[in-house]
Amino acid sequence: MANFLAEVDEALKRERAEKLWKDYGGVIVGTILLIILGTAGISGYRVWDKGAKTTQTEKFLEAAEARNPETLIEVAESLRPGLKTLALWRAAGAFLDQGKQAEALKIYRDILANTETPTDLKHLAAFQIARLTARENPEAGLALLEKSANDINNPWAILARLDVAVLQARHKKNFQIARDHLSIILQETDLPVSVERKARSLDSLYAIEAPETTKAQKAPTVQSSENEDTQSNTSQTESKDAKQNEKGGAQ
Numbered sequence: 001m002a003n004f005l006a007e008v009d010e011a012l013k014r015e016r017a018e019k020l021w022k023d024y025g026g027v028i029v030g031t032i033l034l035i036i037l038g039t040a041g042i043s044g045y046r047v048w049d050k051g052a053k054t055t056q057t058e059k060f061l062e063a064a065e066a067r068n069p070e071t072l073i074e075v076a077e078s079l080r081p082g083l084k085t086l087a088l089w090r091a092a093g094a095f096l097d098q099g100k101q102a103e104a105l106k107i108y109r110d111i112l113a114n115t116e117t118p119t120d121l122k123h124l125a126a127f128q129i130a131r132l133t134a135r136e137n138p139e140a141g142l143a144l145l146e147k148s149a150n151d152i153n154n155p156w157a158i159l160a161r162l163d164v165a166v167l168q169a170r171h172k173k174n175f176q177i178a179r180d181h182l183s184i185i186l187q188e189t190d191l192p193v194s195v196e197r198k199a200r201s202l203d204s205l206y207a208i209e210a211p212e213t214t215k216a217q218k219a220p221t222v223q224s225s226e227n228e229d230t231q232s233n234t235s236q237t238e239s240k241d242a243k244q245n246e247k248g249g250a251q
Contacts, residue, residue, distance in 0.1 A: 057083065069094040069103070081116035089121070092128075105132050120155055123148070127156045131163060138171040149181075158195060161185055165202060175210035179203055 059075055072091035076084045092107040111117050112125040127148050134141020145167065148160035161181050169178035182203045186196065207214045 067094050085117050123154045142167045169206050175206045176213045179206050179213055
């Protein structure tokens with residue numbers, strides 16, 4: 001009896017499998033083929049992508065070693081977004097080495113306007129534009145630098161604020177505002193040692209050049225000290241008078 005039931009169960013399984021294959025056999029075969037082809041396609045793309053990256057990196061390094069801005073710009077057009085930005089950045093640096101500030105500014109503006117440029121490099125391009133602009137037009141450059149300095153998402157904000165302090169002191173002679181910016185920098189945690197040293201040096205220099213800024217900052221402390229001395233002397237006088245009154249009353 002047990003053998004008969006097992007045979008019936010096996011027959012039912014075969015019947016279900018045959019029906020399933022008859023109804024969905026094409027779909028099953030198609031799915032399997034898609035999986036196989038997809039896996040092969042992904043593997044092929046990875047091999048191609050690795051080769052393309054290697055080729056493009058070699059092209060970029062060759063152009064970068066030449067330090068020819070025109071060559072770098074030409075090569076950049078055939079590179080992927082990341083390498084393209086680096087190639088253009090090197091081209092801008094090469095133009096600056098040649099004293100061609102206008103050409104470098106144009107490249108930095110193109111990098112900033114490109115939607116494929118990584119965010120951090122966009123912020124750095126804006127910072128570079130502000131610094132170069134400040135060389136020719138301090139007022140316009142100062143406005144751009146302040147924009148970068150006040151952007152909490154800008155990783156170069158501290159450096160921008162340092163430049164703002166210098167421009168405020170040298171160009172506008174606003175030493176108090178310059179020292180206020182330096183104070184903000186020095187309150188930062190994990191400040192790079194070189195930046196901290198420069199900020200402290202500038203703060204000391206501006207305090208010497210404009211001593212009134214130091215007096216304004218120390219005035220509250222001096223006033224407080226004088227008040228404490230006055231209160232102390234008043235308390236001592238009152239204590240002596242009280243003792244003399246006590247002696248007079250006892251006599």
